[in-house]
Amino acid sequence: MAVPAIELRGVTTRFGHIVANKNVDLVVNRGEILAILGENGSGKTTLMNMISGIYYPDEGQIFIDGKETQIRSPKDAFDHKIGMIHQHFKLIDLFSATENIILGINDGKKYNLKEAGKQVREITDRYGFVLDPQKKIYDMSVSEKQTVEIIKVLYRGADILILDEPTAVLTPQETEKLFAVLRRMREDGKSIIIITHKLHEVLSLSDRVSVLRKGEYIATVNTAETDESQLTEMMVGKKISLNIERSDPKEPTDRLEVRGVSCEDNMGVRVLEDVTFTARGGEILGIAGIAGSGQRELLEAIAGLQNTSTGDILYHNPDDGQTVDLRHKTPTEIRELGVRLSFVPEDRLGMGLVGNMDIIDNMMLRSYKKGKSVFLARKEPRGLAEKIINELEVVTPGATTPVRRLSGGNVQKVLVGREIASHPKVLMAAYPVRGLDINSSYLIYNLLTRQKEGGTAVVFVGEDLDVLIELCDRILVLNSGRITGILDARETTKEEIGLLMTKTDRGTEGNADAHR
Amino acid sequence: MHIVKRDQMEWYKSWLIRAAAIVAALIVCALVTVILTHKDPIKVYATMFSGAFGTPRRIWNLLQNIAMLLCISLAVTPAFKMKFWNIGAEGQVLVGGLATAACMILFGGKIPNALLILVLVIASILAGAIWAVIPALFKAKWNTNETLFTLMMNYVGIQLVSYFSMYWEAQKGSGQIGIINQSTRDGWLPTIGKYEYLLNIIIVAVVTILMYIYLKYSKHGYEISVVGESQNTARYIGVNVKKVIIRTMILSGAVCGIAGFLLVSGTNHTINTTTADGRGFTAIMVSWLAKFNPLFMVLTSFLLVFLQKGANEIATVFGLNKSFSDILTGIILFFIIGCEFFINYKLVFRHSHKEVK
CATH class of the missing domain: 1.10.3470.10 (ABC transporter involved in vitamin B12 uptake, BtuC)
Incomplete structure (x- = not known):
C-alpha cells in the first residue's frame, strides 16, 4: 500500500478543560477526497487547523509522506504543500484576484503581476475554474471569492487541500461546479479534505468518510459502502430519524401583509425593493436567498427595527378583526397596538439575548416593562426560565448562569423558548438552526411546526434548501432585495430555488459564467 | 507556554489570588524601599499604617x-x-x-x-x-x-x-x-x-x-x-x-x-x-x-x-521625595490590577510530545 499523504496518530488538543480533539487517528491518501463529517462542535475545524499550522497538538504525531513532521505555523504547512481554505475568506477587497493570490509570497523573485496572472490562468484552465484574474474582490460573488481562495492555495503549490464547509455559502448550482473542480483535482493526484455536515454532499463527492463526534474519532468508512442512516448514527451516536413532520395547513388566513416595501441601508444602498407578500396563519413561509439578499432587513422592517422608504406592513389581528399598519412604528409601539409578533433574530447573543446576563434576566427582556412599579419583578421570568429549561431540555448549571456560557444549541433554545412563550400570532425566525447540532435542529423545526399548527404565521429564513423544502408550506425567494418567486414547497425543487436565488435581469448568472 | 481562559472561579479562590497579589506587592515594595532608600521596610509600612489610622483625626x-x-x-x-x-x-x-x-x-x-x-x-x-x-x-x-x-x-x-x-x-x-x-x-x-x-x-x-x-x-x-x-x-x-x-x-x-x-x-x-x-x-x-x-x-x-x-x-x-510614595502606590496598584489577569486566565505549559505506541 502506498504511503499516505498525511497520517495523524493519537492527536489531542485541549482548550482549557475542553478537549477539542481526543486521540484522533486519520489517514489521507494521495488522489482521494476525504470527507470529515461531524456535527457542529465535534472538532472538525480544530483538527484541520492542526494540519494547517494554526494550532499545535498537545499530544500525538503528524506524519507527512511517512515522516514525522512538526507543523508549527501556516508557513510550515505550506512548505509541506498543505493549504487550507477557511470558512471565512481572508481577502483584501480592493485588490484584484491576482494581487490577492500572490500576496505574501516571498520567494525572492521579482514582483511580476503579468507573469503571476499567466500562472493563475494556467491553474484556472487546468481545473476548469471560472475566474477573471483582473477582477476586484469587491465586485465578486461569494463563490468567486471562494475560487480565489482555492487558487491562492494551488498557486503556492499545495498538494493537500483542506476545505472548511465550502458549500455553506453556495447555491446548489455553484456547489455542483465546485465539486466538478474538486473531482478534477483528485484526478490530478491532489489530496482533498472537505469538512462538512451535509450528508448528501459526503455521499456524492468523497471516496472515504472520517466521522468525529464530540472531539473523538469514531471511524473511517468507504463512501461506496455506507449510507445516510449509518453515517448519521456514527455522527450522533444513536439512531434518529431525520424526517420533519409537515402537516397540511388548516384554514390559512392572511395575517401579515407586506405591500411594496422598499428600504435603503445607512449608506443609501437599496436593500429591499418593492417587496410584496402575505404570511398566513397556520402556515410556514420559508425565505430563501443567498446570504445578504435582504432577509435581515425584511424581518427587521417588520419588527420595527429598520426604516422603510415606501410600502405598508399590515397586520390583521385575528382577535378583533382589526388591521393595523406597522410601518414606522417602534417595537414598543407595535406591542402596544396589541400585535403579538415574536422575532428570533439571526444574531442571537448580539440582538436576541444579552450574553452576560443570566437566563432569568434574559427572559425579562420582553416583559420587564410590564406594570407600573419602578422595580423589576423577577418572579415571573424566573418561572418562565425554569419552564423553558425543563421543557426544552436546556443544558445549563442553572437559571442564573450567564447565557454566553451555554452552548449554541442551548442559547437558541432559550431564545426561541422566550419568543414562543408570549403565544405569538406571527413568529419570525432568522437562521434559527445555524450552528446547532442535529438533535437541537430538529427540536427547533418541531417547535416551529407546532406553532404553525396552533395557527401562528411562521416566517422562517433558512439557508439549507433541503430543510426549507421539507419544512415550509411556501417558499419566498429573495434575490438582491427583490422577490423572484413564491413557490409551493411541496412542488418545487432545489434547482428551481437555486436558479431564482441567482437569477439576474440578463439571465442566470450561472449561464453567464459558463459562456465566458 | 500559552494563555488559556479560565472558567468562572469560585469566589474564595479569586479573593485568595487578590490577597496574594497584595502580599506580593508589599514584598516588592519592601525590596524597592531597601534598595532605593536603605530604610527598614517594616518601619516604612508601620508609618504607612499610622499615616492612615494613627490618630482619631x-x-x-x-x-x-x-x-x-x-x-x-x-x-x-x-x-x-x-x-x-x-x-x-x-x-x-x-x-x-x-x-x-x-x-x-x-x-x-x-x-x-x-x-x-x-x-x-x-x-x-x-x-x-x-x-x-x-x-x-x-x-x-x-x-x-x-x-x-x-x-x-x-x-x-x-x-x-x-x-x-x-x-x-x-x-x-x-x-x-x-x-x-x-x-x-x-x-x-x-x-x-x-x-x-x-x-x-x-x-x-x-x-x-x-x-x-x-x-x-x-x-x-x-x-x-x-x-x-x-x-x-x-x-x-x-x-x-x-x-x-x-x-x-x-x-x-x-x-x-x-x-x-x-x-x-x-x-x-x-x-x-x-x-x-x-x-x-x-x-x-x-x-x-x-x-x-x-x-x-x-x-x-x-x-x-x-x-x-x-x-x-x-x-x-522619612523625608523622601513625593515621587517615592507614587512609586509605592504604583507598584501596589500594578499588582492588584494585574492579578485580575490570573483570575480570568491561566498559563499552561506545553508538554513535550508524548510518544504514541
Missing part, C-alpha cells in the same frame, strides 16, 4: 476621603455600566461645587439656613446634571465621541472655577475665595455632635445603597445594563437608547453635583480648582476595580485612599 480624615471618592465613583458607575465613557466627573464635581459656593455667597444670611442648604443641594445637583447632559445630548443627537467631549468639559469647568475665584476673591489679588461665611457658618453642612464629617459619610452611605438598589433592582438599572451590553438588543426589545443615555448621564452628573456640594458645603467651605483633587479620574479606577458593584466600591475606594494617605506619610516622615 486621621481616621476621620481617611473616612471622609473615602466617602468623597466613593461618592464620585458611584456617580460615574451608571454611565460606565452603559459603556458611556464619562471621564468628565472632575468637571461635573467642580461645577456642582461652584454652584454651591455661589449660592452660599449670594444667599448667605439672606434666607434661613435650612432653606439655604436645600437651595445648595438643588443648585449643585442641577449644575452637575447640566454639565453631564451636554455631552450626552450631543452623543444622542450627533453621535459625538463622549470621551473627548466629557474630558473637554473638565477644562471648561476648571476655568470657570478659576474665573469665579478671581471674581469673589477674599483679599484683593489673592485669587482665592477663602472660607465662605466663616463667622456665620451660613450654608455649612451641619455637624452631628463633634463629628465634623459624620453627616457627609452618612449621606454617601445612603447614596451607595440607593445606587446599588437602582442598578440591580430597578427597571432603569436593567435598561442601563442592556444598553451597555448591546445597543442592538436594546433596540430589539424597544428600549429608547437615546433616552436612556440622556437620563443616565443626568443621574451621573447629579451625583457628581452632590459630591461637589459635600466637598464645598460639608468639607472645605471654599472652592478652588483643586477641590475635586483628581478624584474624578481616580473614581474611574475605583468603579472598574469593583466591577461596577457599589458595595465593592467601598472596599476599592478604601484601598486607594489608604494607599495615598500612607504613601504621603512615608514621604513626610
